[in-house]
Amino acid sequence: MNPLKHVAIIMDGNGRWGLKHYNSRKRGHRAGLKTVEKIIKATLKLKIPYLTLFAFSTENWKRPKSEINYLFNLLQDFLQKKILKLNKKDIKLKIIGEKKFPKKLSNLLSKSEKITNNNLALQINLALNYGSKNEILYAVKSLIKKKKHITEKNISSELYTKNIPDPDILIRTGNTNRLSNFLLWQLSYSEIFFFNKYWPDFNETDFIKIIKKYKKVKRNFGEI
Ligand code: IPE
Ligand code: IPE
Ligand code: MG
Numbered sequence: 001m002n003p004l005k006h007v008a009i010i011m012d013g014n015g016r017w018g019l020k021h022y023n024s025r026k027r028g029h030r031a032g033l034k035t036v037e038k039i040i041k042a043t044l045k046l047k048i049p050y051l052t053l054f055a056f057s058t059e060n061w062k063r064p065k066s067e068i069n070y071l072f073n074l075l076q077d078f079l080q081k082k083i084l085k086l087n088k089k090d091i092k093l094k095i096i097g098e099k100k101f102p103k104k105l106s107n108l109l110s111k112s113e114k115i116t117n118n119n120l121a122l123q124i125n126l127a128l129n130y131g132s133k134n135e136i137l138y139a140v141k142s143l144i145k146k147k148k149h150i151t152e153k154n155i156s157s158e159l160y161t162k163n164i165p166d167p168d169i170l171i172r173t174g175n176t177n178r179l180s181n182f183l184l185w186q187l188s189y190s191e192i193f194f195f196n197k198y199w200p201d202f203n204e205t206d207f208i209k210i211i212k213k214y215k216k217v218k219r220n221f222g223e224i
Helices: 014-022 025-045 058-062 065-088 103-116 132-145 152-156 204-216
Strands: 006-010 050-057 091-096 122-130 169-172 191-194
Touching: 014 025, 025 050, 025 065, 025 122, 025 204, 050 058, 050 065, 058 065, 058 122, 065 091, 065 103, 091 103, 132 152, 169 204, 191 204
Parallel strands: 006 050, 006 169, 050 122, 091 122, 169 191
Antiparallel strands: none
16 A cells, blocks of 8 residues: 655636536636635545645736636635634645735735644645746756755755655646646656546545545556
């Protein structure tokens, strides 16, 4: 049975779900947040120590302003209402990505990270304004600046995910089979599960099914 330390998720399909059921992409994002809460609960229960959630990519800035604002407001509301609860559950929140948001949200994100910094039960990496190519480029530039060798180990140590084991599992919901510039370096040996359901329809049972499948996979890492 494979050990499981880290699950990463591309939470895709909110917009299509919202359009299908309510003719509104925004409704889909709202419903998607409910799934986030369910999956956080399940991850805690399963005692998986790291959960990385892709919430907003560097490419998502190309979307209409009203959708972007809606997403940021949802996140702001969520943190305002729930951060103390997350803290009580011993959850640590870490933002991965460049924190370039409206001031109120940026401050709230920093505050949430600070409040939860010493928590140990579960670390949630929330990927916000995250792009993997940017991250790798920044890491290499930083090594050059520090006059350090460009090695795999050193590059890893300059990524947002330094000190975090690489994801064992990547899940992408939404019936789309691509990585969309997510964790390209860290996913080199992850087991990838593309899932047909839209993110708002994804649930604990689906999550557990994937984990069960993962546990039985023969992970070779190049060996036979
Ligand atoms: C993923 O859902 C969530 C974000 C990118 C914020 P989408 O909004 O991409 O939903 P679809 O893929 O358009 O259905
Ligand atoms: C990836 O989904 C980003 C997030 C889930 C936050 P997208 O919906 O933005 O990906 P593409 O554009 O379809 O590849
Ligand atoms: Mg999408």
